[in-house]
Every structure is written in C-alpha cells, then in structure tokens.
Amino acid sequence: MIAQQILNGIISGAVYALFSLGFTLIFGVNKILNLAHGGIFMAGAFIGFYAAASGLPFWAACLLAMVGAGILANLVDLFAFRRLRTSKHGEFGTMIASIGANMVLISIAQQLSNTQDFRFPFDTIPISFFRVAGLRLSTLQVAIVILVGVLLILLVLYLYKTSFGRQVRAVAGNDRASMLLGVNPDKVYFQTFFISGALAGIAGVLIGLLFNSINFLMGDTYLLRGFVIVILGGLGSIPGAVIAGLCLGVFQSLATSYLPSDLTEVIIYSLLFVGLVFRPNGLFGMDTSAIGAVRR
Amino acid sequence: MPSLVLDRVSKRFGGIDAVSNVSIEIPESCITGLIGPNGAGKTTVVNLITGMHNLTSGQILLGDIDIGRAPAHETARSGVSRTFQNIRLLAEASVLDNVVAGFHRLESSSLISGIFGFATSLRESRTFRERGRELLARFKMERFVDHPAGCLSYGHQRRVEMMRALAMEPKILLLDEPVAGMNDVEAYELGDIFCELALSGIGLLLIEHNIRFVTKLCEHVHVLDAGKIISSGSPAHVMHDPAVVAAYLGTA
Amino acid sequence: MMDFLRDYHPLFDFFLLNVGFAFSQQIVLRAGVFSVATVGFAGLGAYCSAIMVKNYGFGEIPALLCSMALGMVVGFLLSLPLARVRGVYQAIATLAFVQIVVALVRHFEGLTGGALGIDRIPRLIDTWQLLAIVGVVVYIIYAIGKSGVGRAFDTVRQDETVGIALGISIRRYHTLAFVLSGAIGGLFGGMQALTVYVIEPGLYGFNSMVTILTFIVVGGRGSVLGPIIGTAVIVALPEISRPLAEYRQMVLGALIVVMINYLPNGLYDSLILLVRQRRAVRLDKQAKEKVNAVACA
Numbered sequence: 001m002i003a004q005q006i007l008n009g010i011i012s013g014a015v016y017a018l019f020s021l022g023f024t025l026i027f028g029v030n031k032i033l034n035l036a037h038g039g040i041f042m043a044g045a046f047i048g049f050y051a052a053a054s055g056l057p058f059w060a061a062c063l064l065a066m067v068g069a070g071i072l073a074n075l076v077d078l079f080a081f082r083r084l085r086t087s088k089h090g091e092f093g094t095m096i097a098s099i100g101a102n103m104v105l106i107s108i109a110q111q112l113s114n115t116q117d118f119r120f121p122f123d124t125i126p127i128s129f130f131r132v133a134g135l136r137l138s139t140l141q142v143a144i145v146i147l148v149g150v151l152l153i154l155l156v157l158y159l160y161k162t163s164f165g166r167q168v169r170a171v172a173g174n175d176r177a178s179m180l181l182g183v184n185p186d187k188v189y190f191q192t193f194f195i196s197g198a199l200a201g202i203a204g205v206l207i208g209l210l211f212n213s214i215n216f217l218m219g220d221t222y223l224l225r226g227f228v229i230v231i232l233g234g235l236g237s238i239p240g241a242v243i244a245g246l247c248l249g250v251f252q253s254l255a256t257s258y259l260p261s262d263l264t265e266v267i268i269y270s271l272l273f274v275g276l277v278f279r280p281n282g283l284f285g286m287d288t289s290a291i292g293a294v295r296r
Numbered sequence: 297m298p299s300l301v302l303d304r305v306s307k308r309f310g311g312i313d314a315v316s317n318v319s320i321e322i323p324e325s326c327i328t329g330l331i332g333p334n335g336a337g338k339t340t341v342v343n344l345i346t347g348m349h350n351l352t353s354g355q356i357l358l359g360d361i362d363i364g365r366a367p368a369h370e371t372a373r374s375g376v377s378r379t380f381q382n383i384r385l386l387a388e389a390s391v392l393d394n395v396v397a398g399f400h401r402l403e404s405s406s407l408i409s410g411i412f413g414f415a416t417s418l419r420e421s422r423t424f425r426e427r428g429r430e431l432l433a434r435f436k437m438e439r440f441v442d443h444p445a446g447c448l449s450y451g452h453q454r455r456v457e458m459m460r461a462l463a464m465e466p467k468i469l470l471l472d473e474p475v476a477g478m479n480d481v482e483a484y485e486l487g488d489i490f491c492e493l494a495l496s497g498i499g500l501l502l503i504e505h506n507i508r509f510v511t512k513l514c515e516h517v518h519v520l521d522a523g524k525i526i527s528s529g530s531p532a533h534v535m536h537d538p539a540v541v542a543a544y545l546g547t548a
Numbered sequence: 549m550m551d552f553l554r555d556y557h558p559l560f561d562f563f564l565l566n567v568g569f570a571f572s573q574q575i576v577l578r579a580g581v582f583s584v585a586t587v588g589f590a591g592l593g594a595y596c597s598a599i600m601v602k603n604y605g606f607g608e609i610p611a612l613l614c615s616m617a618l619g620m621v622v623g624f625l626l627s628l629p630l631a632r633v634r635g636v637y638q639a640i641a642t643l644a645f646v647q648i649v650v651a652l653v654r655h656f657e658g659l660t661g662g663a664l665g666i667d668r669i670p671r672l673i674d675t676w677q678l679l680a681i682v683g684v685v686v687y688i689i690y691a692i693g694k695s696g697v698g699r700a701f702d703t704v705r706q707d708e709t710v711g712i713a714l715g716i717s718i719r720r721y722h723t724l725a726f727v728l729s730g731a732i733g734g735l736f737g738g739m740q741a742l743t744v745y746v747i748e749p750g751l752y753g754f755n756s757m758v759t760i761l762t763f764i765v766v767g768g769r770g771s772v773l774g775p776i777i778g779t780a781v782i783v784a785l786p787e788i789s790r791p792l793a794e795y796r797q798m799v800l801g802a803l804i805v806v807m808i809n810y811l812p813n814g815l816y817d818s819l820i821l822l823v824r825q826r827r828a829v830r831l832d833k834q835a836k837e838k839v840n841a842v843a844c845a
Contacts, residue, residue: 103801265651
C-alpha cells in the first residue's frame with residue numbers, strides 16, 4: 001500500500017519537478033521570481049487540450065503545448081519584464097509585474113473556458129494497467145516518467161554541452177561580465193523564457209492527463225507548490241528542483257492518505273518557512289542575496 | 297572628547313590575515329593619517345572600528361568603553377561616524393533629507409511620542425531641518441537643498457556625505473578617501489573644514505592616497521601594508537622611512 | 549445625500565476596510581521589509597473578533613482590542629526568524645505564513661467553521677465608527693511618517709548600510725514595522741468580521757494578498773494619500789463601468805503591469821515627485837538668474 005503511494009508520488013513528483021525546472025531556471029538566469037509561471041503552465045494545458053480535442057494526435061498536442069507556452073512566456077517577458085531589466089527595484093518590480101501578467105492569463109482562460117472544467121478526450125492516450133512487483137502502473141505513468149526523464153536529459157545537455165548553454169550559465173553567474181565578453185543577454189533571456197515556458201506547458205498537459213482535469217485555476221495551486229520546491233531545492237538549481245520535486249510528490253502522496261489535507265498544507269508551508277529562515281539557499285542553491293546586512 | 301584606541305587588532309577572513317596586530321590611537325582634536333598601498337587593509341580597519349566586521353582578536357576602545365564587540369549601530373550611536381570609500385547616499389532622497397538622516401543619533405522622540413506628542417516631534421523635525429540647512433550653508437550647498445542626491449556631481453555628493461557624517465555630532469570621524477577624484481582646490485577646501493573639526497575637539501582618521509594632502513593635514517601618520525603597520529610617526533619621518541618607500545615603490 | 553450613503557454604505561465599508569489593509573501592507577514596505585503577511589494578520593484578527601463576539605458574547609471593544617493585540621504579537625513573532633532574511637525570500641516566507649494561517653483556519657472546523665466560515669456575526673461596527681477609526685489610523689501613519697521613526701524607516705529601506713552607520717538598529721525597526729503591520733492588519737480584520745456578517749478563509753488568502761498589493765502599486769507606497777487613492781481607484785473600478793467589472797481580473801492585471809513599468813511609484817507618489825522636480829528646476833533657474841544679474845550689474 002505504502003509502496004504504491006510512493007510510486008504514485010514519484011510520478012506526480014516528476015511533473016512537479018518539470019514545472020519547477022522552468023521556474024528555477026528563470027530565477028537563476030534572469031533573477032526574476034516569475035509568478036506568471038503558473039499561468040503559463042495552465043495555458044499549456046489549455047493549448048494541449050484544444051489540440052487534442054480538435055483531433056490532433058497526442059504527440060502533436062504535446063508539441064503544440066510546448067511551443068505555444070514557450071511563445072507565451074516570451075510574450076510575458078516582452079510586455080511585463082523587458083522594461084524592468086535596467087531598473088533599480090528589479091526584484092520587487094518584476095515579481096509584481098509577474099503577478100499582473102498571471103492575472104491576465106488566468107482571466108483570459110476563465111473567459112475562454114467559461115469557468116468550466118475540461119477533460120482530455122478518452123482516447124488521447126491509450127490507458128492500460130499492468131502490475132510490476134505487486135504495484136499497479138499505468139501506461140500514462142510510464143509515459144510521464146520517460147518524458148520527464150528525456151526532457152531533463154535534453155535540458156542538461158543543452159546547458160552543459162552547447163555553446164548557447166554555456167552562455168546561459170555565464171549570464172546566470174554574472175550578466176555584466178558576460179556582456180563584456182560578448183554574450184548577448186537578450187538572446188539568452190529569450191531562450192531561457194522559451195524553455196521555461198515549454199517545460200511548464202508540457203507539465204500542464206501531463207498534469208491535465210494525470211488528474212483528468214483542466215481548469216483556469218490550476219496554475220495557482222502548482223505555483224504555490226513550486227515555491228516550496230524551488231526554495232527547498234535551491235533557487236537556480238536544477239538538481240535541487242528535481243530532488244525537491246520528487247520528495248514533495250512522495251510526501252504529498254503519503255500525507256493525503258494519513259493526514260487531513262489542511263494539516264498537510266500546514267506542514268508543507270512550515271517546511272518552506274523553516275527552509276527559508278535557516279537555509280534560504282536550499283539544498284543546492286547559489287543565490288547569496290538572502291542574507292542581509294550580516295556581520296562577518 | 298574621548299580618543300579611539302586600537303589595541304593589537306587582528307582580522308582573519310578564511311585563510312587571509314587582512315589585518316594583523318594593528319595598534320593605533322586616534323586622539324581627540326587631532327587629524328591622524330592612515331596610508332598604504334591598495335589592498336593593505338585600510339578600509340578593513342575602518343570596518344572593524346565601526347563594527348561591520350567582527351574582530352578576530354584585540355580590543356577597540358572609545359575612551360574607556362570597549363566597542364570592539366558592540367553591534368555596528370551601537371558603535372555609531374556612541375559617536376563614531378564615517379564616510380564611505382564608494383559614496384553611499386540615498387540617491388532618491390533630497391540633499392536635505394540625506395543630511396537630516398544623520399541626526400538620528402540625537403533624536404529624543406520615540407514611537408509613542410511620535411504619535412501622541414505630535415507637536416513635539418514636529419518641532420524636533422523642524423529643528424533638525426534648520427540645523428541641516430546650517431550645515432548646507434557651511435558647505436556652500438544651500439541651493440541644492442531639494443535636489444535628489446543622486447543628481448549631484450561627484451564632488452557635491454562627497455560633500456553631502458560629509459554633512460551627513462557631521463550631523464551625527466561625532467566624537468570620532470573616520471574618513472575613507474574623502475577627496476578621491478577631487479581637484480586640488482576642492483580638496484583643500486575640504487581640508488580646511490577637517491582642521492576646523494579637529495579644533496572643535498573631534499578626533500579624525502584620514503585615509504587617503506593623496507600624499508601631499510595627508511602630509512599637509514596630519515600631525516601623525518600610520519602606514520599599513522598587507523595588514524601590518526610598517527611605520528608610524530610625523531609625516532616627514534614616515535615619508536623618508538625606507539620601509540614605506542619599499543612598500544609603495546617596491547625594492548630594486 | 550443620506551439615501552446615497554445608505555445605498556452605497558457596503559461599498560464604502562469595503563473601501564474603508566481595504567484602506568486599513570493597504571496601510572498595514574504599506575508600513576512594512578516603507579521600512580524596506582518585503583512582507584505580504586497583512587492578510588494573515590487580518591485573518592487572525594477577523595476570526596478572533598468573530599469568535600469572541602459570536603461564541604462568547606464579548607462586545608466590540610474587547611474583541612477589537614484582542615484582534616489588534618493578536619496581530620501585534622504574531623507580527624512580533626514573525627519578525628524574529630525573518631530578521632536575517634531579505635527581499636523575495638521575505639516575501640515567500642510571509643506568503644508561507646499566510647497559507648499556514650488559511651490552512652489552520654480551515655482545519656480547526658469546530659472553532660472556525662472550516663471552509664464555510666462563520667456567518668451571522670452581529671454587525672457591531674457601523675460605517676461612521678469605521679470612518680472614525682480609519683481617520684485615527686491615517687493620523688497615526690502620518691505622525692509616524694513625519695517623525696524620527698518615519699525617517700529611520702526611509703533610511704533603512706533605501707540603504708541598510710547607511711542606516712547602520714548612522715546608528716539605526718535595523719532589527720529594531722524591522723520588528724517595529726512588523727508589529728505595526730500586525731496591529732493594523734489585526735484591527736481591520738476584526739472590524740471586517742464585525743461589519744460584513746460572514747467571514748470565510750478565502751477572504752484571507754493568496755488572491756486577497758495580491759489585491760492589497762495592487763492598492764499600493766497603483767496608489768503609491770511612500771505617502772499617506774497614496775494607498776488611499778490606490779484603494780479608491782481599484783474599489784471604484786468595477787462600479788464605474790459594467791464591462792470593467794466582468795473583466796475585473798484582466799483589467800487589474802494589466803493595470804499592475806503598466807503601473808509597475810511606467811509609474812513604479814504609483815499614481816500619487818509619481819505626481820508628488822513630478823511637482824518636486826519642477827520646483828527644484830524652477831528654484832535652480834532662479835538661483836542662476838540671480839548669479840547672472842549680479843555678474844552683469
């Protein structure tokens with residue numbers, strides 16, 4: 001029983017991780033806490049749904065969701081963040097702007113969906129179950145794990161093996177210095193936003209399939225989970241997002257069976273609070289601005 | 297006015313001894329110079345005095361009060377004022393507001409009196425603004441009263457920092473490269489003000505690279521190199537000390 | 549006139565309560581503390597007053613005093629662990645606090661009515677009393693702003709290192725800001741409970757937090773009038789035109805993005821800055837003309 005829940009938790013944790021990857025990437029590179037990430041995740045789910053509902057095969061729906069969400073992320077950057085890049089109060093300003101962008105996305109989705117819940121058509125992906133070592137597994141769950149794994153590998157390859165990726169890492173380390181060395185930060189920001197959006201988009205589709213529900217409010221719930229994951233894993237850290245995502249998925253899966261749901265929330269957010277106070281950099285984070293004027 | 301004494305002060309950052317066994321006195325009514333090559337640790341000494349860094353060992357005494365372990369803001373409240381090497385002004389606030397901020401140490405009103413004794417707190421605010429204007433007049437900056445501090449020229453910004461440091465009515469004033477980037481006329485104008493301050497009883501520590509300036513103003517000079525004092529004495533003595541020449545120019 | 553007031557008093561109440569929340573949010577931002585805990589304080593205050601009045605028959609004055617005290621204590625407790633945390637991390641930590649309060653309220657159903665909330669709370673505060681209390685709070689915020697405490701807040705917000713060098717204890721003023729925010733938030737939460745008959749946990753969660761931030765962003769966070777104007781604009785918006793009401797979230801969201809990009813100081817504060825700059829330019833010109841007059845004489 002517990003093993004089954006752990007397994008389920010790993011699956012949902014994998015998608016949490018996928019969602020959080022984009023979130024943490026934007027913070028690490030662009031230094032923006034992008035609360036519109038939830039809205040983009042939700043938009044991806046919507047795009048995927050409309051694609052599947054109009055008869056396109058599953059893989060096409062996924063691709064469309066990724067590309068669409070990626071473009072949407074770039075649009076949000078263009079309208080909400082671009083101008084604030086050179087501003088003094090960047091941190092506060094971009095966070096507020098992202099809240100505004102999120103509200104716009106949610107209300108558009110609300111109008112489009114007429115506040116209805118959507119479900120993916122039954123034949124979007126063939127569902128069959130099989131038993132492995134006494135545990136029940138569905139093809140969807142396998143597909144999710146494979147997909148997340150593949151995307152993760154692609155992301156790591158991109159960041160560490162390509163020259164674009166090197167530029168991204170350079171800008172994350174020090175954007176001024178990178179500019180002096182010839183890196184065009186605008187191009188880097190464009191790519192990171194697109195990637196974060198694409199990852200969020202596919203995460204939206206997968207969650208929509210996994211829990212059989214898509215609605216205009218799904219983004220906020222995941223955004224709040226996302227905070228927990230990226231803080232505990234470390235803002236800007238990819239392994240941190242993955243590990244913390246998986247852990248949260250497993251914890252949540254176990255907790256919902258044994259604890260009242262509100263108490264689970266209290267525990268999760270208390271963990272977040274404690275994490276922020278004692279280890280704001282989380283497991284692997286690199287940001288040093290959390291610590292204020294402290295004597296050395 | 298008390299004098300400031302550093303007694304065998306050391307500071308270690310990880311594996312680096314930024315400051316080793318430094319003993320300096322900053323007497324009242326006196327301008328003491330601290331010079332040395334870049335990276336010698338001069339700003340670290342200032343940060344140790346003001347409390348921004350913890351002492352690894354040694355003592356810092358203001359009069360007979362040990363301020364070495366005190367929190368930074370308490371040291372400031374005790375009357376130790378400083379200027380910064382990189383100018384730190386509140387860029388969006390007006391020049392007057394920047395200067396008035398310096399009066400915090402002298403404030404008598406608290407939150408309660410702020411709310412319930414509004415008349416008193418208003419009167420105090422008005423007094424501070426008047427005294428601020430007096431300072432501006434002394435530094436010939438009256439016409440910049442309402443200008444945002446960030447819009448001023450470099451030289452003027454330095455003066456605002458000076459006025460703010462003086463608003464605190466300090467007993468000890470630590471000046472970290474106060475005339476860097478100024479031409480001779482501006483520098484010597486400021487130098488005259490330093491002399492006035494010393495005459496009024498304040499003990500000044502002057503950190504500078506402009507050797508002529510230091511020689512003209514300081515009665516006593518210490519030379520810091522790689523965290524250690526390598527020479528102390530009158531400006532004439534120190535300038536001809538071979539150890540100092542070697543530190544600045546290297547040995548052949 | 550009285551009919552007009554009678555018809556619109558729910559809206560006016562709503563406006564006054566939100567002005568209070570806006571001030572609670574503003575005071576921490578003014579001290580450089582990036583806290584969004586206001587809705588948490590409000591929730592605690594609201595449930596405190598509601599329970600005291602409805603379950604135990606207390607009057608409005610002890611209930612509100614307790615709400616305010618609860619806010620102050622919780623504000624103080626929050627300030628302790630957050631003393632070394634800054635920026636977005638403070639924001640996220642206080643957001644976590646808000647979520648914890650909401651979850652706890654929902655959990656202890658016996659006391660709080662859970663997700664359904666508490667209803668049929670007697671309306672013990674009327675619009676005039678609300679207005680009077682808002683007036684008092686406005687005075688207090690104004691007095692604090694003009695006093696040494698206000699100056700210290702401003703200094704600490706703009707540059708902590710400068711504050712320390714001038715003898716300002718950052719920890720003390722941050723704590724003070726939290727306590728003030730908690731007091732105002734708790735008080736107005738309590739008043740909300742005693743004005744609107746029904747309270748439920750959704751009133752004190754993420755969405756409300758965002759709305760309150762919007763008041764500050766639109767109006768301005770540096771002055772006393774700023775939050776009042778910001779709240780007025782946002783509260784009035786759905787009333788002015790029906791289409792705006794339907795697309796309320798979209799309009800608000802777009803407004804936030806536009807304001808923070810083009811008028812980051814808010815409507816009112818930007819206006820003040822503009823006036824001040826014009827005056828500085830004019831004075832400068834006058835001074836230059838005087839110099840020229842002397843030179844050419």
